[in-house]
Amino acid sequence: MTYPQKNKSLTHRPDTFGIIGFAREVAAIQGKAFQTPAWLSATRPDYGPSTNVVAAPSVAIDVPELSARYQAVVLSDADGSAVSPINIQTYLARVGVRPISAIVDVTNYLMMVTGQPLHAFDYDKLVALNDGKADIHVRAGKPGESLELIDGRTVDLSDNDIVIANGNVVVALAGAMGGRSTEIDSSTKNIILESATFNLYNLRNTQMRHGIFSEAITRFTKGQPAQLTAPVLAAAIRLLQESAGAMRVSDVADTLTDLPAPIQIEVSVDAINSTLGSKFAAADIVDTLQNVEFAVAIRDDGTSVMVTAPFWRSDIHIAEDIIEEIGRLNGFDSIEPTLPERDFTAVSPDSFDRLRATVRQTLARAGANEVLTYSFVHGDLLQKATLKADNSYRITNSISPDLQYYRQTLTPSLLNLVHANSKAGFEQFALFELNKVHAKSAGMTDDNVPVELDRVGLILADRQQKGAAYYQAKRLIEYLGESLGLQLEFKPLPEATSLLIAQPFEYRRSARVIDVNSGMALGVIGEYKKSVVKNFKLPEYTAGFELLGEGLALAVNKASIAYQPSSRYPSTTRDVCFRVDDSVSYGSIIESLGIASIEEVIVTVQPIDIYQAQGDTQKNVTVRLKLTPYGETLDGESISRIIGTLSSNVVHSVGATII
Amino acid sequence: MAEIDELRTALLARIEASESPRDVLRASEFKQLYAKIPQLDPAERGAYGKQINELKVALETAIDARQSAIEDQLVLPLDITAPWDINGSEPALLPTENGSVHPLSKELERVVDIFTRMGFDAHESRQIDNDWNMFGALNFPEGHPARDGYDTFRTEEGFIPPAHTSTMQNRVLRAGKAKLEAGGQIASISYGRVFRNEDVDATHEHTFYQCEGVFVSDSATLGQMLGTLRAFFEEYYGQKLLIKTQPGYFPFVEPGLEFAIEKPATLGGKPGDWLEMLGCGMIHPNVLRAADIDPEKYRGFAWGGGVERLVMLKYGIEDLRHFESGKLAFLRKFA
Numbered sequence: 001m002t003y004p005q006k007n008k009s010l011t012h013r014p015d016t017f018g019i020i021g022f023a024r025e026v027a028a029i030q031g032k033a034f035q036t037p038a039w040l041s042a043t044r045p046d047y048g049p050s051t052n053v054v055a056a057p058s059v060a061i062d063v064p065e066l067s068a069r070y071q072a073v074v075l076s077d078a079d080g081s082a083v084s085p086i087n088i089q090t091y092l093a094r095v096g097v098r099p100i101s102a103i104v105d106v107t108n109y110l111m112m113v114t115g116q117p118l119h120a121f122d123y124d125k126l127v128a129l130n131d132g133k134a135d136i137h138v139r140a141g142k143p144g145e146s147l148e149l150i151d152g153r154t155v156d157l158s159d160n161d162i163v164i165a166n167g168n169v170v171v172a173l174a175g176a177m178g179g180r181s182t183e184i185d186s187s188t189k190n191i192i193l194e195s196a197t198f199n200l201y202n203l204r205n206t207q208m209r210h211g212i213f214s215e216a217i218t219r220f221t222k223g224q225p226a227q228l229t230a231p232v233l234a235a236a237i238r239l240l241q242e243s244a245g246a247m248r249v250s251d252v253a254d255t256l257t258d259l260p261a262p263i264q265i266e267v268s269v270d271a272i273n274s275t276l277g278s279k280f281a282a283a284d285i286v287d288t289l290q291n292v293e294f295a296v297a298i299r300d301d302g303t304s305v306m307v308t309a310p311f312w313r314s315d316i317h318i319a320e321d322i323i324e325e326i327g328r329l330n331g332f333d334s335i336e337p338t339l340p341e342r343d344f345t346a347v348s349p350d351s352f353d354r355l356r357a358t359v360r361q362t363l364a365r366a367g368a369n370e371v372l373t374y375s376f377v378h379g380d381l382l383q384k385a386t387l388k389a390d391n392s393y394r395i396t397n398s399i400s401p402d403l404q405y406y407r408q409t410l411t412p413s414l415l416n417l418v419h420a421n422s423k424a425g426f427e428q429f430a431l432f433e434l435n436k437v438h439a440k441s442a443g444m445t446d447d448n449v450p451v452e453l454d455r456v457g458l459i460l461a462d463r464q465q466k467g468a469a470y471y472q473a474k475r476l477i478e479y480l481g482e483s484l485g486l487q488l489e490f491k492p493l494p495e496a497t498s499l500l501i502a503q504p505f506e507y508r509r510s511a512r513v514i515d516v517n518s519g520m521a522l523g524v525i526g527e528y529k530k531s532v533v534k535n536f537k538l539p540e541y542t543a544g545f546e547l548l549g550e551g552l553a554l555a556v557n558k559a560s561i562a563y564q565p566s567s568r569y570p571s572t573t574r575d576v577c578f579r580v581d582d583s584v585s586y587g588s589i590i591e592s593l594g595i596a597s598i599e600e601v602i603v604t605v606q607p608i609d610i611y612q613a614q615g616d617t618q619k620n621v622t623v624r625l626k627l628t629p630y631g632e633t634l635d636g637e638s639i640s641r642i643i644g645t646l647s648s649n650v651v652h653s654v655g656a657t658i659i
Numbered sequence: 660m661a662e663i664d665e666l667r668t669a670l671l672a673r674i675e676a677s678e679s680p681r682d683v684l685r686a687s688e689f690k691q692l693y694a695k696i697p698q699l700d701p702a703e704r705g706a707y708g709k710q711i712n713e714l715k716v717a718l719e720t721a722i723d724a725r726q727s728a729i730e731d732q733l734v735l736p737l738d739i740t741a742p743w744d745i746n747g748s749e750p751a752l753l754p755t756e757n758g759s760v761h762p763l764s765k766e767l768e769r770v771v772d773i774f775t776r777m778g779f780d781a782h783e784s785r786q787i788d789n790d791w792n793m794f795g796a797l798n799f800p801e802g803h804p805a806r807d808g809y810d811t812f813r814t815e816e817g818f819i820p821p822a823h824t825s826t827m828q829n830r831v832l833r834a835g836k837a838k839l840e841a842g843g844q845i846a847s848i849s850y851g852r853v854f855r856n857e858d859v860d861a862t863h864e865h866t867f868y869q870c871e872g873v874f875v876s877d878s879a880t881l882g883q884m885l886g887t888l889r890a891f892f893e894e895y896y897g898q899k900l901l902i903k904t905q906p907g908y909f910p911f912v913e914p915g916l917e918f919a920i921e922k923p924a925t926l927g928g929k930p931g932d933w934l935e936m937l938g939c940g941m942i943h944p945n946v947l948r949a950a951d952i953d954p955e956k957y958r959g960f961a962w963g964g965g966v967e968r969l970v971m972l973k974y975g976i977e978d979l980r981h982f983e984s985g986k987l988a989f990l991r992k993f994a
Contacts, residue, residue, distance in 0.1 A: 013853065201803075204802065204804050275881060276880060279718055279882050319942060323913075323914050328906045332906070335882045339886045339887060342844070347778055347780050350780070350782055366758060367755050367757045369987060370760050393814045394813055395813065397812060397855060397856060406814070417985040420985075424987065429753070429757070429987055431985065449789050450787050452785060460753070468747070471741070471744055475750045479752060490740050492739065508735070508736035509737050509739075511740075542964075586738055587740025610741060611746060
């Protein structure tokens with residue numbers, strides 16, 4: 001059987017990181033009872049004969065949180081050059097561990113079989129570092145301390161590392177790797193054998209900081225239980241005698257800071273079945289749990305079970321863990337799928353989602369393509385779009401400078417796509433994105449996380465076209481406005497503004513977009529600054545807009561349906577041409593018509609032509625006025641009167657002449 | 660050297676007045692400075708050369724500024740209220756057949772629609788959050804190894820771009836608590852973008868989309884969870900489906916499972932083909948407690964899965980990187 005080095009479903013199960021524990025799990029899944037070998041379940045084992053001619057090492061766990069238990073014993077007359085029996089060597093090779101010598105192999109073998117790592121120190125080398133004494137301390141590393149490891153590397157120690165020291169001299173990086181100075185070699189005669197457990201959080205830190213991913217540290221970072229050190233130590237003493245001739249010459253030093261008492265959990269049969277949706281009888285539950293060596297008793301009335309997990313199951317704490325055990329070992333597939341009940345109240349889709357779906361569909365209909373781009377951008381991208389990086393949330397652990405900053409607006413990401421798509425052969429296109437943006441200037445929410453803002457961004461570009469791209473973007477946005485029931489107006493953009501979405505735009509060829517009905521500011525539309533065009537290699541004919549999602553939502557909320565029944569009476573149209581100064585805006589002409597003042601007649605205006613001859617300081621704006629009466633048919637005189645009124649309104653407001 | 664300073668003043672003034680400022684760099688007075696170098700003492704050449712370079716840099720900066728100023732003057736303002744430019748005509752919308760909605764958006768809408776019809780409300784998840792919502796409220800103890808599997812990005816302030824949509828769970832549970840305690844249920848979907856600090860290749864992305872759900876009532880069961888998920892996939896794939904589960908470990912559920920469906924006919928599935936679709940499980944009591952919901956009275960289940968996978972399976976898309984590439988060649992394949 002191949003050994004599972006990575007098993008995601010058992011990553012929280014330290015007991016399965018030893019073959020015996022894994023076999024136990026497999027047996028249980030197959031519905032078979034498992035019996036742990038007696039030597040492994042002996043938490044107070046017989047360590048075998050000892051001559052006791054040497055004092056047990058003195059062991060102090062200086063910082064109790066760092067280790068729950070540390071055991072050490074001295075063995076003598078070991079043959080450092082002995083090799084393991086062939087079956088041990090092949091076993092080790094099959095699980096990917098190189099056989100080295102009998103002494104080292106025993107520690108590795110037992111670790112693979114039980115999940116409990118062991119370490120052997122050369123006793124003579126160890127005591128030589130401390131005037132012939134074995135005075136073991138389990139403590140935190142001190143800044144400035146370093147250790148040469150068995151693999152040849154020297155590591156600088158920190159106070160997050162756990163170290164084993166003899167007196168003042170560091171001899172091992174606990175739980176991770178032993179030190180070279182006390183390494184077992186072919187001349188080793190005397191051994192100190194360590195069987196212990198260490199704080200998994202410190203070891204995780206050690207693992208990351210020093211990049212040590214040994215078999216030992218992998219097991220310790222799952223959290224091996226303190227009770228396990230004893231039976232494995234006893235087994236090691238026996239095996240070392242058999243394969244290396246080592247004899248026990250001291251007592252076993254056993255320092256404990258925490259030996260948790262077994263917890264008894266009561267779970268009702270009903271709780272199990274109503275959580276899983278199953279129909280297990282109390283007897284089934286008992287069988288399942290006893291197969292994995294849980295101690296189970298049924299309450300007299302048969303309604304619940306009292307369960308005590310074996311010591312190697314440090315993952316069992318609460319009733320839900322027992323329920324999981326029952327479900328997992330019997331197979332969740334044995335549970336019948338059902339459906340919860342509900343009433344017929346309709347669930348409302350989120351109104352903002354509905355708005356966004358409409359925006360997407362409308363822009364797609366208008367020939368634009370939706371894109372999704374990354375939320376993080378390169379600092380250069382912000383700069384090229386004239387935004388300041390210090391207003392962005394910055395990622396500290398990014399793998400690439402392309403993912404440095406949270407973007408503050410969508411436009412730079414869209415601008416970045418234009419050149420590549422243009423080069424790929426697409427002459428005319430519009431790209432849009434609906435997504436969130438973040439800026440430090442937007443502040444924090446009530447639960448102290450950054451405010452998130454929603455944006456709709458669009459860029460259109462055309463390699464062939466000449467002229468003012470602004471107007472095509474305007475046409476698009478008015479089409480969008482119509483589909484949302486909004487009437488838009490366009491107001492000048494100031495030269496300097498702190499509005500983030502406005503930054504890349506050229507103020508003289510851009511506008512603020514306002515919803516007429518609510519007065520809500522919706523965003524910015526226009527052509528880009530020359531520097532931006534250059535930086536992003538945009539075609540001359542490029543424009544776009546960026547809208548505030550929140551503003552859009554509020555405006556749409558306030559919009560009302562505009563439907564006017566057709567009139568019974570015929571409409572008339574008249575074209576009027578106003579000659580005005582160059583500086584007079586089209587909007588001011590329309591506004592000054594005063595169409596709302598004509599009673600019982602609906603007047604609509606359609607632009608026909610805007611003409612300016614070369615060198616002329618004035619322009620001719622032709623509009624088509626459509627009169628639709630609701631009271632009665634209009635005769636020629638009324639038509640003329642109305643047209644006359646409207647025209648003279650314009651003449652007087654903006655100084656136009658009629659031609 | 661005085662002559663360089665004098666020349667500097669003169670050339671800068673010339674740039675300021677010029678309509679083609681770049682030409683100033685070709686001025687003979689400037690070029691002559693270089694010609695002087697061989698005439699100097701070897702000991703002085705270094706310092707002189709350095710001064711010329713400094714002058715060049717100053718001139719180039721001034722030229723760039725002047726160039727920008729010239730270009731800026733060429734910007735013609737336009738009438739932002741007009742329907743088209745002077746002497747122009749009505750601009751056309753782009754051809755409608757070119758337009759498209761992103762396949763991920765479309766699929767997300769479909770997934771959300773099915774869950775909505777099943778009785779779940781749906782909200783987009785956050786794209787920046789804190790440690791509490793990402794880990795603490797979901798039963799990941801501080802410093803716990805389980806946190807490692809998520810490869811999270813972090814900001815300077817310690818905020819986290821969420822690595823799973825489960826960051827919304829605590830808020831969703833809190834928001835639904837009152838309704839739950841008044842005899843109702845919590846049934847809610849969160850969907851959105853998530854981030855993992857991973858290298859990008861054909862099957863891995865640092866930015867992708869997830870959809871997750873929670874259901875809490877006074878009588879939720881694991882059997883109901885299996886039934887709910889099966890019902891979703893049967894509606895999504897339009898056929899009856901067999902399901903398969905395996906144990907899975909996630910700190911925020913207990914029991915935890917991996918959920919698979921038989922490969923549907925529409926994807927060319929044959930008997931014995933399975934698709935692992937999502938992780939799921941019964942909500943861990945600590946997660947309910949973190950939302951002030953009493954786990955003795957209420958139980959729930961939760962599930963979560965990736966969205967790109969659904970799209971890739973549906974269309975046979977071969978490379979995950981297409982989704983965020985912004986390439987029209989890819990996007991225009993969709994409607």
